[in-house]
Amino acid sequence: MHYKKLFYRLLPALLIASSYSTSANESLPPQEDLLLSEEDFLSELPVVLTATRLSQPAREAPAATTVIDRDMIKASGAREIADLFRLVPGFVVSHDNGYTPIVTYHGLSNEQARRMQVLVDGRSVYSIVFGGTKWTDLPLAIDDIERIEVIRGPNAATYGANAFLSTINIITRHSSETNGVFARVNVGNIDIRDGYLRYGDTLDDLSYRLTLGYNRDTGFADRYDTHQVRMATFRSDYQLTTSDTMEFQFGFNNGEMGVDSKTLNATDEKNNKNHFAQIRWQHDLSTDENFSLQFYYIGEDTAQIYDVYIPVLGRVVANNSYTANRLDLEAQHIKQLARNARIVWGGGIRRDSAVASGYFGTKATLYNNLYRVFGNLEWHLMQSLLLNVGTMLEKTDLSGTEFTPRIGLNYLFNPVHSIRLTASHGSRTPTLAESKSNFRVAVYNSTLPTLPSTPADFTSTLWKGNENLESETITSYELGYMAFLPKKGFTLDIKVYREELEGLIYMDENRVYTSTDYYDFRYEVSGNFGDATIYGTETTINYQPLQDTRFVLSHSYTKLNSTLPKLLPDQGNQTAPKQIFSFLAMQKFLGRVNGSLAYYFVSKSDGLGSGDPIPAIKRLDLRLGLAFSGRKMRGEIAAIVQNVLHDNDYIDWRNDNQFERRQYISLDVQFN
Amino acid sequence: MLISPAVKSNTASSFRCCVALCLLAFSSLGAHAGILHVTLIPSRDNGAYQHVIDAIVARIDEQSQHTIVLKTISLDDFKQHSIKIDQTSDLLIPIGIRATGSVIRQAGNSPILATLVPRSSFKASLKKRAAEIPSPPPRNISAILLDQPISRQLNLTRLLLGNVKRIGIPLGPDSQSLHHEIERTTQQLKLSVEIENIDSAKNLMHQLSRLLDRSDVLLALPDPTIFNRRSVRYILLSTYRKRIPVIGFSQSYVKAGALAATYSSPEQIGKQTAEVIIALQKKPARGFPAAEQPKYFSVVINKQVARSFGYTDLSAEQLARQISQLERKNQ
The missing domain is CATH 3.40.50.2300 (Response regulator)
Incomplete structure (x- = not known):
């Protein structure tokens, strides 16, 4: 209801904007004579791809980067965005339940993978209270994604704290490239029912699109993890003048999910709502200088209260609801200082706030303010030698000031071979939950026999935050090699690295008894518990030997040594699988049949948090699509089978998640 | 100056006049064996066109046989004195599409070698002339095109x-x-x-x-x-x-x-144009070339x-x- 109102309120603004654009156009000189003139060949044109607009090529980047493009997204057969990261070396994708994907890199993670920054069009979707990314709750349709860049390695110098082990950068399609009507329907087993509808148009200098979506499935067998989510997103890009562009986005979703608790032996439903609005202004000061200003808002809203009767204990009420907001303002300035040097610098402020009476034990709003300045210099010392020096200075309420520098040297021997050497430092600031939680459950009509003095009603702490937490830190050294043979359609990237992590924060350990609350449960306090050293290699090969044939291969070997105490008796320390392998083959037949195969292997690993020790996983996904087209439309019907191999159900993160074969039919149509 | 007001005001009669005069000059390339009078008509008198002219002049000077006489006149002058110019030239070289359009429309029977013109516009100019003027166009019209193959x-x-x-x-x-x-x-x-x-x-x-x-x-x-x-x-x-x-x-x-x-730069187009002119002068028997795409x-x-x-x-x-x-x- 609320959103509908908002939409209708915004509609007139949109109409005004579009009518403004047409009137702005009338002032442009009309096309003189459409006869081609030699002047069309000879006269000067404005420089469009200015030095500041060009992005750093992979060969010159100070970190290993994996790009997931639209062809890979399609060929992977993925319904959910999180599944795409199986294609990135070192990444493991698992599920805490059917609708809660866990995307981890280099292990060490419980069900909230907090050591990774995730940005959608520059907007941090790092979850406000707990950290990590709530993938299913992103108001983002997979078909609206242009490309995903995964920066493997700490990247605090560019993206700030929490760009710790890696950074995922999701870039959505520009609104001028999603014209016309697009629709997709997925139908499959486990009650897969997805539908997407998009409309976009370009009116001279203004373009926009609106995407509506719905997705649903019943999750894992034997678990109560059904979900259905509805979403709407809007994006508009407006070319204000030749040197000013505006980008405007908003979106929201809401959904219902089933929840089951092993400890409480109970099931319930929760309701999640997420929304965001974002505006960015880009201004070219000259061809060598660009300024941008971005403001966004995100909101998370979860409603769920367990109210269950537990034999002996009594009626237990656990409130998992929370509301959280983030406001973020960032300015950035790019300047080409000289032919061989470019600087990017800027600053930002952010305010996170949350109300979670269950988690925080208070009805008050808790805040975390963040202030930062950052800068990076790209300097070509020689034609073939590039130096990247960058740093971020960041201050947050929860952990004080962090200084996170990075230095990288790229040497481009020749057009084919290049190496990079990078040393970087990063940090992860504690989340609001890690710092301030005081999760209490209320017990009513208790009949605890062992403690006769226990009152009938009491509250007990389950876990507690720690306001004295320090930020986790990482120091990483990386040696990379790249071979780039564009004409042969071949790229190879090998990375050898060592990462030293200190002060890792966990809250699963350190059970505390307090004497005053003698009837209390033992509770958990978060702390900077352990250190870890990780080293290994990561390899990616991208090879397109023929027009219609392409392979993407990735492999990682990871050795993790951690000084973490065993968190639970049956949990081990090998939270990063030693070997991870993925292979994606794409083949086009007869011009309109698209076949693809994805094979994934993850060696055995131990879990943290809700995770269990997992034996090795082998998974094969197949996709076969038949493209069709008409005069003003084109589309594809595809059959996707995930985990095809017979008798190969695997355990996904925890023992009660059996990943069985999934299959679905996907039909998409584009009219324009 | 030499053109009567009547010619200026009446295109139809000027055209007839043109045709008559140019019939004499028709076999010019053969008849004037020895000296070839070439008139260059740039669309404008700025940079690119001047570069073409300079390149043509330079290349022809290299030959230094004084068998080719180059003359440059502005497009406005051509428009005013097209008959006279047509009479006195063995070859018209409009440079750029504006000049090409005018020359094709107004010229009599002198051969035309347009240069520095885009292919589609050159074709369109020919079509336009055919549609506007009932009499057949000069037989020898060709061009050095700007479009790369x-x-x-x-x-x-x-x-x-x-x-x-x-x-x-x-x-x-x-x-x-x-x-x-x-x-x-x-x-x-x-x-x-x-x-x-x-x-x-x-x-x-x-x-x-x-x-x-x-x-x-x-x-x-x-x-x-x-x-x-x-x-x-x-x-x-x-x-x-x-x-x-x-x-x-x-x-x-x-x-x-x-x-x-x-x-192709204006210089490169100019060089190729000069080579075509030289070939026409030296080996008129080969006939008028077809439209060429840039060689350089x-x-x-x-x-x-x-x-x-x-x-x-x-x-x-x-x-x-x-x-x-x-x-x-x-x-």
Whole structure:
């Protein structure tokens, strides 16, 4: 209801904007004579791809980067965005339940993978209270994604704290490239029912699109993890003048999910709502200088209260609801200082706030303010030698000031071979939950026999935050090699690295008894518990030997040594699988049949948090699509089978998640 | 001065007059064996046109046989004194499309060798004359075109990006006629090409985005409906966002942000024009040549854009040499 109102309120603004654009156009000189003139060949044109607009090529980047493009997204057969990261070396994708994907890199993670920054069009979707990314709750349709860049390695110098082990950068399609009507329907087993509808148009200098979506499935067998989510997103890009562009986005979703608790032996439903609005202004000061200003808002809203009767204990009420907001303002300035040097610098402020009476034990709003300045210099010392020096200075309420520098040297021997050497430092600031939680459950009509003095009603702490937490830190050294043979359609990237992590924060350990609350449960306090050293290699090969044939291969070997105490008796320390392998083959037949195969292997690993020790996983996904087209439309019907191999159900993160074969039919149509 | 007011005001009679006079001069190339009077008519008197003239003059001076007499007059002068000029010239060389249009419309029977003209506009000028003026046009009309041969542009694309990429080519009203040639050439070169017809500037963005969805590289062929001052921004930004390099058709498109292009400078066009003039003078028996595409060309690379696509050490000169070699091989 609320959103509908908002939409209708915004509609007139949109109409005004579009009518403004047409009137702005009338002032442009009309096309003189459409006869081609030699002047069309000879006269000067404005420089469009200015030095500041060009992005750093992979060969010159100070970190290993994996790009997931639209062809890979399609060929992977993925319904959910999180599944795409199986294609990135070192990444493991698992599920805490059917609708809660866990995307981890280099292990060490419980069900909230907090050591990774995730940005959608520059907007941090790092979850406000707990950290990590709530993938299913992103108001983002997979078909609206242009490309995903995964920066493997700490990247605090560019993206700030929490760009710790890696950074995922999701870039959505520009609104001028999603014209016309697009629709997709997925139908499959486990009650897969997805539908997407998009409309976009370009009116001279203004373009926009609106995407509506719905997705649903019943999750894992034997678990109560059904979900259905509805979403709407809007994006508009407006070319204000030749040197000013505006980008405007908003979106929201809401959904219902089933929840089951092993400890409480109970099931319930929760309701999640997420929304965001974002505006960015880009201004070219000259061809060598660009300024941008971005403001966004995100909101998370979860409603769920367990109210269950537990034999002996009594009626237990656990409130998992929370509301959280983030406001973020960032300015950035790019300047080409000289032919061989470019600087990017800027600053930002952010305010996170949350109300979670269950988690925080208070009805008050808790805040975390963040202030930062950052800068990076790209300097070509020689034609073939590039130096990247960058740093971020960041201050947050929860952990004080962090200084996170990075230095990288790229040497481009020749057009084919290049190496990079990078040393970087990063940090992860504690989340609001890690710092301030005081999760209490209320017990009513208790009949605890062992403690006769226990009152009938009491509250007990389950876990507690720690306001004295320090930020986790990482120091990483990386040696990379790249071979780039564009004409042969071949790229190879090998990375050898060592990462030293200190002060890792966990809250699963350190059970505390307090004497005053003698009837209390033992509770958990978060702390900077352990250190870890990780080293290994990561390899990616991208090879397109023929027009219609392409392979993407990735492999990682990871050795993790951690000084973490065993968190639970049956949990081990090998939270990063030693070997991870993925292979994606794409083949086009007869011009309109698209076949693809994805094979994934993850060696055995131990879990943290809700995770269990997992034996090795082998998974094969197949996709076969038949493209069709008409005069003003084109589309594809595809059959996707995930985990095809017979008798190969695997355990996904925890023992009660059996990943069985999934299959679905996907039909998409584009009219324009 | 020498032209009567009547001629000025009455095109029909001036034309008849023209035809009569020029019938005498018709076999000029043969009749005046020895000395060839050539009149250069630039569309404007600025940079590029002057470069063409300078190049023609320089090349002909190299011959130094004094058998070719060059004269340059402005387009306005030509318009006023076309009959006289037609009478006194053995060959008219309009430079650029404005001059070409006027000369084709107004000239009598002197042979015309237009130069520095885009192919589609040259053809359109001929058509226009045929539609407007009932009498047959001079028999000898030809041109040194500005457009690079399709195969040359495809060869550049191939040398830069290899054979496995899908080459997207948008064709508009002006370039539509190249459809067959493109298909033939791409088949020969074993390249895969995606063509999208852009019917009007209004639909440009929609149709172009459709093409970009199935292209790995965009090849720009001159067509003002598609590639113009207004669309350059949209095209270069949207292709770059998708990491699709653009192979342009001019130096300025490359400067604006295309990865590379083959192009011919006014000097190179002038040189080729001079060579045609010399051949006409020396071997009139060979007859009047057909319209020619540029023989001399250069490759230009936007180094910054190239670097952003991961290309370092690209040499424009070397690429141009390689393309020439490929062209020689195919002859």
